[in-house]
Amino acid sequence: MLxxxxxxxxxxxxxxxxLTDWITNTFSFIFNPIRNQFGDFMNWVADRLYDIPAIIxxxxxxxxxxxxxxxxxxxxxxSLVGLLLIYNQGLWEELMYTFTLVLISSILSVIIGVPIGxxxxxxxxxxxxxxxxxxxxxxxxxxxxxxxxxxxxxxGMVPGVFASLIFATPPTVxxxxxxxxxxSTELVEAAEAFGSTGxxxxxxxxxxxxxxxxxAGINQTVMLSLSMVVIASMIGAPGLxxxxxxxxxxxxxxxxxxxxxxxxILAIIIDRFTQNLNKGN
Amino acid sequence: MPVIKVENLSKVFGKNxxxxxxxxxxxxxxxxxxxxxxxxxxxxxxxxxxxxGEIFVIMGLSGSGKSTLIRLINRLIEPTExxxxxxxxxxxxxxxxxxxxxxxxxxxxxxxxFGLFPFRTILxxxxxxxxVQGMDKEEREKKAKASLDLVGLGDYIHxxxxxxxxxxxxxxxxxxxxxxxxxxxxxxEAFSALDPLxxxxxxxxxxxxxxxxxxxxxxxxHDLDEALRIxxxxxxxxxxxxxxxxxxxxxxxxxxxxxxxxxxxxVDRSKVLTAENIMxxxxxxxxxxHGPRVALERMREVGLSSIYVTDSKxxxxxxxxxxxxxxxxxxxxxxxxxILRTDVPTVTRDKPMQEIFEIIHNTPVPVAVVDEGKLxxxxxxxxxxxALAGEGxxxxxx
Numbered sequence: 001m002l003x004x005x006x007x008x009x010x011x012x013x014x015x016x017x018x019l020t021d022w023i024t025n026t027f028s029f030i031f032n033p034i035r036n037q038f039g040d041f042m043n044w045v046a047d048r049l050y051d052i053p054a055i056i057x058x059x060x061x062x063x064x065x066x067x068x069x070x071x072x073x074x075x076x077x078x079s080l081v082g083l084l085l086i087y088n089q090g091l092w093e094e095l096m097y098t099f100t101l102v103l104i105s106s107i108l109s110v111i112i113g114v115p116i117g118x119x120x121x122x123x124x125x126x127x128x129x130x131x132x133x134x135x136x137x138x139x140x141x142x143x144x145x146x147x148x149x150x151x152x153x154x155x156g157m158v159p160g161v162f163a164s165l166i167f168a169t170p171p172t173v174x175x176x177x178x179x180x181x182x183x184s185t186e187l188v189e190a191a192e193a194f195g196s197t198g199x200x201x202x203x204x205x206x207x208x209x210x211x212x213x214x215x216a217g218i219n220q221t222v223m224l225s226l227s228m229v230v231i232a233s234m235i236g237a238p239g240l241x242x243x244x245x246x247x248x249x250x251x252x253x254x255x256x257x258x259x260x261x262x263x264x265i266l267a268i269i270i271d272r273f274t275q276n277l278n279k280g281n
Numbered sequence: 282m283p284v285i286k287v288e289n290l291s292k293v294f295g296k297n298x299x300x301x302x303x304x305x306x307x308x309x310x311x312x313x314x315x316x317x318x319x320x321x322x323x324x325x326x327x328x329x330x331x332x333x334g335e336i337f338v339i340m341g342l343s344g345s346g347k348s349t350l351i352r353l354i355n356r357l358i359e360p361t362e363x364x365x366x367x368x369x370x371x372x373x374x375x376x377x378x379x380x381x382x383x384x385x386x387x388x389x390x391x392x393x394x395f396g397l398f399p400f401r402t403i404l405x406x407x408x409x410x411x412x413v414q415g416m417d418k419e420e421r422e423k424k425a426k427a428s429l430d431l432v433g434l435g436d437y438i439h440x441x442x443x444x445x446x447x448x449x450x451x452x453x454x455x456x457x458x459x460x461x462x463x464x465x466x467x468x469x470e471a472f473s474a475l476d477p478l479x480x481x482x483x484x485x486x487x488x489x490x491x492x493x494x495x496x497x498x499x500x501x502x503h504d505l506d507e508a509l510r511i512x513x514x515x516x517x518x519x520x521x522x523x524x525x526x527x528x529x530x531x532x533x534x535x536x537x538x539x540x541x542x543x544x545x546x547x548v549d550r551s552k553v554l555t556a557e558n559i560m561x562x563x564x565x566x567x568x569x570x571h572g573p574r575v576a577l578e579r580m581r582e583v584g585l586s587s588i589y590v591t592d593s594k595x596x597x598x599x600x601x602x603x604x605x606x607x608x609x610x611x612x613x614x615x616x617x618x619x620i621l622r623t624d625v626p627t628v629t630r631d632k633p634m635q636e637i638f639e640i641i642h643n644t645p646v647p648v649a650v651v652d653e654g655k656l657x658x659x660x661x662x663x664x665x666x667x668a669l670a671g672e673g674x675x676x677x678x679x
Contacts, residue, residue, distance in 0.1 A: 186392050186396040187396055187398065189357050189392070190390070190392060190396035190409075191409075193388070194384065194385065194389070194457075195382070195383075195384035195385030195386075195410070195414070196413045204409075204412070205398060209400070
């Protein structure tokens with residue numbers, strides 16, 4: 001009907017399919033070792049965490065919460081009760097896996113995101129190229145990332161981390177860029193006027209000034225990682241998300257609720273920790 | 282040889298720089314260039330020389346290009362055209378590395394809003410210039426401390442900038458600039474953010490320091506009084522151009538053109554200056570806490586024959602004289618209220634000096650400057666005379 005009907009359908013989906021296949025085949029020599037070694041490493045971390053008696057971890061977290069929040073009892077009590085509840089529900093091992101995934105993807109996101117953010121803040125060209133890519137990364141439905149993740153890294157924790165990286169890194173990049181650009185002109189001038197080199201200006205003035213903003217970005221990244229790690233259970237990432245998924249598949253509201261509430265508890269603890277670390281400095 | 286020599290220095294902000302420069306050369310005005318090319322002329326072919334140990338003030342209203350000019354001198358802003366020679370080396374054309382060396386060793390800058398790093402202690406702030414040179418910690422701490430001692434902040438080294446008052450923060454800015462012992466200090470409206478009494482203290486202190494250090498100072502200000510007070514020579518700027526350079530007296534007596542004349546004609550000082558400009562910090566005692574004995578002691582300390590009395594909120598209550606206080610002590614009167622005199626000569630902050638002259642002539646005690654009932658300063662005869670003579674404040678006791 002439409003006047004554009006004479007144009008045949010453009011084969012975007014075929015092209016992307018082809019590209020993904022090509023990348024998978026061509027770079028399998030990179031992807032395979034990453035999948036194996038990195039997967040082993042993550043399993044190793046999760047296992048070591050699981051080796052530590054739960055009660056010790058719970059107490060350590062509670063004590064840390066007490067100090068991080070400036071010697072207030074709120075978060076400490078919440079952590080204690082919340083983690084004991086997860087343990088009581090028999091989800092401790094799943095919790096350790098989820099935590100490992102969040103920890104490692106967040107660390108990688110920060111390692112990748114902060115330098116990119118710095119690059120953006122220093123170069124208008126870089127900013128104008130990277131910003132739309134970030135928009136793209138954040139608006140694409142998260143599930144879509146699972147597909148190439150599986151193609152590259154098969155199933156398990158590693159593709160979960162990969163998908164989480166794409167989904168959760170943008171806030172760190174954005175906030176790093178913003179934080180550095182917001183440093184007042186006078187302070188930048190002061191740094192310059194006393195003969196700072198570019199890196200002295202960055203490390204001695206700009207990054208310390210931008211720290212609060214960057215930490216806010218990292219907080220967001222960590223929370224997004226957590227949400228992605230749950231979704232990544234669909235491609236076989238172990239942890240609390242898998243409990244939710246299996247409850248969903250069997251329509252069991254009870255176990256689904258228990259796993260869900262465990263994720264919420266973990267989310268609150270992580271969020272308050274990262275926020276207070278920021279404030280404390 | 283002059284320490285700083287600025288030659289035909291121009292800055293044009295915009296996209297049609299070449300065309301704008303051409304128009305500048307053919308004598309077109311800032312407005313014409315803006316209309317024609319869309320470019321803004323920041324500084325228009327400025328030339329001057331500054332000798333060693335001189336305080337050179339660049340003075341102009343906002344938008345006159347003075348802040349741009351000072352930033353062209355240490356190349357925080359890239360010049361469009363012209364040269365800046367520091368000890369014979371041309372800053373405008375040198376490479377980044379040499380520029381850094383000059384900035385580290387020869388030029389230091391003090392900023393209007395202090396430009397202190399809030400996450401660093403006072404000591405660490407003062408160390409900054411030495412730190413980026415790669416000096417080891419012990420040595421740079423020693424130098425930074427010496428510099429902080431010089432400005433009277435030796436006891437505050439472990440505080441953070443936000444814990445200090447504005448005046449103290451600017452002392453830190455000054456100490457930071459002095460720590461690497463530069464030849465030239467660039468001071469960009471350094472005292473403009475401070476309130477009037479503190480600003481005067483800082484001006485005095487700068488002059489004191491200058492007699493000891495003999496730095497070459499380029500000082501930017503929009504305040505003519507400040508310029509007249511501290512400048513050895515003054516350059517007046519308008520619309521990006523320097524319209525006159527001369528000693529304060531030159532500028533007052535032989536204004537180069539109408540603009541300068543209009544600028545300085547109001548400097549019939551008794552008309553321009555108000556109570557606020559010439560008041561001194563008052564010596565007071567607190568009626569809620571002190572008695573005649575303290576009053577007498579305080580007067581002896583500062584060599585006054587009378588002293589003002591306020592309550593804890595600095596509301597002016599009156600004054601007591603030394604004679605009354607001394608009698609009171611003999612008669613063992615404890616309450617200041619009994620000897621308090623309330624016939625106080627008061628003026629507001631904005632009272633012109635001309636009118637104060639009348640008042641101060643008829644009263645034996647200093648005139649109180651009040652703001653909504655609170656005592657903010659006192660005016661003594663000596664400072665009125667000194668201000669009239671154009672010499673600034675002189676410490677004379679009544």
